[in-house]
Amino acid sequence: MTSRDRCDDEPEKGxxxxxxxxxxxxxxxxxxxxxxxxxxxxxxxxxRYGAEHKLAGFTxxxxxxxxxxxxxxxxxxxxxxxxxxxxxxxKGPIYLVCISCTEEPDDALRGQLELLHGQMLVILTxxxxxxFEKNKKFDMTPLLGGTExxxxxxxxxxxxxxxxxxxxxxxxxxxxxxxxxxxxILQDVVDSGVLFAMLMCxxxxxxxxxxxxxxxxxxxxxxLSNFILSTKSFRTSESxxxxxLPRYNPMAFLHAYVHYLEVDSYLVLLxxxxxxxxxxxxxxxxxESVLVNSNVLGEVQKSVQDGGLHVEDVPVDSSLRxxxxxxxxxQGRAALASRIGGPAGLWxxxxxxINLDQYVSSELSSPLNSSRLQKELYRAYQxxxxxxxDRQIGPHKTQFxxxxxxxxxxxITPDFELYxxxxxxxxxxxxxxxxxxVCQWVRDLENEIFLFGGSPFSW
Amino acid sequence: xxxxxxxxxKVIILGDSGVGKTSLMNQYVNKKFSNQYxxxxxxxxxxxxxxxxDRLFTLQIWDTAGQERFQSLGVAFYRGADCCVLVYDVNVMxxxxxxxxxxxxxxxxASPSDPENFPFVVLGNKIxxxxxxxxxxxxxxxxxxxxxxxxxxYFETSAKEGxxxxxxxxxxxxxxxxxxxxxxxxxxxxxxxxxxxxxRSSSGCGC
Numbered sequence: 001m002t003s004r005d006r007c008d009d010e011p012e013k014g015x016x017x018x019x020x021x022x023x024x025x026x027x028x029x030x031x032x033x034x035x036x037x038x039x040x041x042x043x044x045x046x047x048r049y050g051a052e053h054k055l056a057g058f059t060x061x062x063x064x065x066x067x068x069x070x071x072x073x074x075x076x077x078x079x080x081x082x083x084x085x086x087x088x089x090x091k092g093p094i095y096l097v098c099i100s101c102t103e104e105p106d107d108a109l110r111g112q113l114e115l116l117h118g119q120m121l122v123i124l125t126x127x128x129x130x131x132f133e134k135n136k137k138f139d140m141t142p143l144l145g146g147t148e149x150x151x152x153x154x155x156x157x158x159x160x161x162x163x164x165x166x167x168x169x170x171x172x173x174x175x176x177x178x179x180x181x182x183x184x185i186l187q188d189v190v191d192s193g194v195l196f197a198m199l200m201c202x203x204x205x206x207x208x209x210x211x212x213x214x215x216x217x218x219x220x221x222x223x224l225s226n227f228i229l230s231t232k233s234f235r236t237s238e239s240x241x242x243x244x245l246p247r248y249n250p251m252a253f254l255h256a257y258v259h260y261l262e263v264d265s266y267l268v269l270l271x272x273x274x275x276x277x278x279x280x281x282x283x284x285x286x287x288e289s290v291l292v293n294s295n296v297l298g299e300v301q302k303s304v305q306d307g308g309l310h311v312e313d314v315p316v317d318s319s320l321r322x323x324x325x326x327x328x329x330x331q332g333r334a335a336l337a338s339r340i341g342g343p344a345g346l347w348x349x350x351x352x353x354i355n356l357d358q359y360v361s362s363e364l365s366s367p368l369n370s371s372r373l374q375k376e377l378y379r380a381y382q383x384x385x386x387x388x389x390d391r392q393i394g395p396h397k398t399q400f401x402x403x404x405x406x407x408x409x410x411x412i413t414p415d416f417e418l419y420x421x422x423x424x425x426x427x428x429x430x431x432x433x434x435x436x437x438v439c440q441w442v443r444d445l446e447n448e449i450f451l452f453g454g455s456p457f458s459w
Numbered sequence: 460x461x462x463x464x465x466x467x468x469k470v471i472i473l474g475d476s477g478v479g480k481t482s483l484m485n486q487y488v489n490k491k492f493s494n495q496y497x498x499x500x501x502x503x504x505x506x507x508x509x510x511x512x513d514r515l516f517t518l519q520i521w522d523t524a525g526q527e528r529f530q531s532l533g534v535a536f537y538r539g540a541d542c543c544v545l546v547y548d549v550n551v552m553x554x555x556x557x558x559x560x561x562x563x564x565x566x567x568x569a570s571p572s573d574p575e576n577f578p579f580v581v582l583g584n585k586i587x588x589x590x591x592x593x594x595x596x597x598x599x600x601x602x603x604x605x606x607x608x609x610x611x612x613y614f615e616t617s618a619k620e621g622x623x624x625x626x627x628x629x630x631x632x633x634x635x636x637x638x639x640x641x642x643x644x645x646x647x648x649x650x651x652x653x654x655x656x657x658x659r660s661s662s663g664c665g666c
Binding site for chain 2 (some may be wrong): 022039040041042043044053054055056058059060061063064067068124126127128131134135136138139141142143152244249251252253256267274275317358
């Protein structure tokens with residue numbers, strides 16, 4: 001069993017370095033994106049870089065700024081200082097601050113701070129607020145012992161995982177019957193009193209079932225999978241850990257049984273009972289045997305190897321290109337190997353189904369094959385997302401934007417949102433046509449790339 | 460069940476302007492002293508790591524401005540303080556008489572849970588001036604006042620010569636260690652799905 005104190009976990013990479021830097025060091029100041037969590041008395045709780053206790057003077061300054069504005073009956077939201085942006089989020093007695101020169105919109109950074117706070121609740125629940133009510137001096141850091149890697153992994157995901165701004169989850173592509181087989185056995189254990197049963201492959205959902213009326217928010221799924229994937233002790237043995245799903249119930253712990261079935265595939269069973277370990281273990285044994293017998297795990301491995309949707313496979317008719325259309329993924333790709341990207345200069349897309357709370361994203365490939373370019377693309381999407389959902393002047397329906405890096409196209413309807421990136425020289429009319437094709441293609445493949453019946457809000 | 464973990468202590472320094480709060484901090488944290496007076500604007504924040512009885516402490520020191528125009532910052536600054544250091548100048552009677560105001564103001568603004576027993580430390584600074592010939596507050600008088608306020612520890616210091624500064628701050632760690640709450644088990648709510656109610660765990664959280 002995994003205890004709350006995760007001190008036995010291996011420290012994250014660079015932890016040694018973390019202990020020597022403080023706010024006076026040049027390397028610390030050069031960091032592009034800092035995250036800080038502090039208490040309302042200014043005590044440090046978490047810092048992405050540098051040792052928390054060495055930054056006590058810095059967090060004191062942050063608290064003084066926040067509290068000073070608060071005293072005037074106001075709230076500080078952000079400060080711009082040259083190319084740096086300081087974004088504040090006050091969550092009761094917990095203050096979160098991001099200092100960044102990445103040019104991300106402040107709403108996007110605030111969303112990231114919300115997730116950081118959510119991650120803290122996953123580990124401790126919102127009951128932590130009561131500790132501060134009882135004792136303003138309360139020092140939260142000991143309760144977060146050993147969870148360093150969880151936060152650094154979440155912060156890293158802000159630059160590669162679109163779920164962090166789309167508020168949707170993604171599925172591993174699988175044949176409809178395979179996913180159905182997995183769903184059926186998960187449904188059986190849920191019927192035996194389990195609250196949620198999830199079969200995951202890294203951060204992608206294989207199948208997911210919840211008890212009646214129990215809904216799982218995509219943000220909770222993101223935070224839960226991040227917690228599991230970044231906590232190494234889950235990989236070594238079956239674990240039973242208290243866990244909070246902030247969107248489900250921020251005040252209370254659920255109890256999570258976690259077991260890795262394969263290298264990257266793991267099962268999560270959530271119960272409200274703290275003494276359910278043996279029942280959940282039995283459920284896992286039952287699930288595992290069904291998954292092995294029906295070769296679901298084999299199909300999962302195969303899907304991981306094959307990858308997801310490739311822009312090269314977007315079917316187009318002869319009016320758009322000379323090649324013959326390829327209605328199925330994988331076919332006809334070899335013939336196009338010489339071309340970079342998909343038809344009409346399509347480089348990448350994300351399709352988010354609004355009703356399903358799910359998204360599907362094409363595989364990143366040439367010319368977006370460095371992690372720096374991928375990060376830039378996700379930041380561009382994030383910016384696009386924020387501008388499309390602007391509360392004051394939005395929401396908008398379409399946007400076409402061309403700069404030196406890409407053509408970005410966004411299209412929002414009541415059913416879906418499409419974000420697409422094209423070659424910066426792409427033709428506008430053609431790009432719009434291709435976006436229509438992408439949407440049609442995704443709908444044609446929906447049984448394989450989305451989970452049906454598992455939509456959190458349709459139970 | 461006292462753990463060996465590092466303790467972070469928020470320490471507020473209060474006192475009239477010019478009594479040497481910033482100089483004391485500079486002597487303590489940076490081992491430096493300057494005769495030039497530079498008024499603190501709002502507050503300065505310093506950290507100092509110390510060891511006391513095998514425990515590591517990080518002192519988060521809030522060096523506040525003594526001028527009255529900054530007093531409105533009080534609530535924001537004092538929240539969650541672990542200790543308050545009151546400083547006066549042994550050569551200036553008014554700065555000693557004001558200790559009472561500083562103490563009361565702090566207790567009102569910080570509203571600690573147990574004001575009677577909130578840890579204060581009093582420092583009588585600038586004992587080096589004129590070899591003590593210009594001092595107007597006697598040690599006896601100062602100690603009597605400290606005794607009347609629940610036996611506040613008292614130190615006579617010289618920021619200029621670095622006299623007694625270390626000892627005064629060691630004392631803060633000592634008090635904090637004495638007052639360290641027992642670690643209790645952190646127990647949030649559990650869910651009762653059937654009744655849709657939440658149980659509050661009996662022991663609550665330990666702090």
